[in-house]
Amino acid sequence: MANDEKYVLPDSIFTYATLTHLKLSRCIFMLPDGTRFPNLISLQLEHSKIAGHRGSEDDLKLPILETLELRFCVDVDSVYLVCPKLENMSIISS
Known part of the structure; x- marks a missing residue:
């Protein structure tokens, strides 16, 4: 996004099993219950807010995630990540 406003991601992005x-940059990362991202290898968020889950489930399962990068994000402690294959993690000014 060209301006400084953050946008809420559509729920459909969380259903792409082939992703x-x-x-992502300048977004509000609000996870619907059951979000899994079964094939996600790398996740990069910049100038974003992690809003956690909308429902009762409190963890995000990323079974093959290898790289996690958070740059200038807020509320990074609001979600519990399950990433057994994580190899690289970078959190900058979050």
Whole structure:
């Protein structure tokens, strides 16, 4: 997004089972219950807010995630990540 306003991602983005790499900037990362991202290898968020889950489930399962990068994000402690294959993690000014 060209301006400084954050946007809420549509729920449909969380249903793409074939998604392997996701890089987002200036968004509100609010997860619907049951979000799994079974094939996501890398996740990069920049200038974003992690709003956690909308329902009762409190963890995000990323079974093959290898790289997690958070740059200038807020509320990074609001979601519990389950990433057994995580190899690289970078959190900058979050």
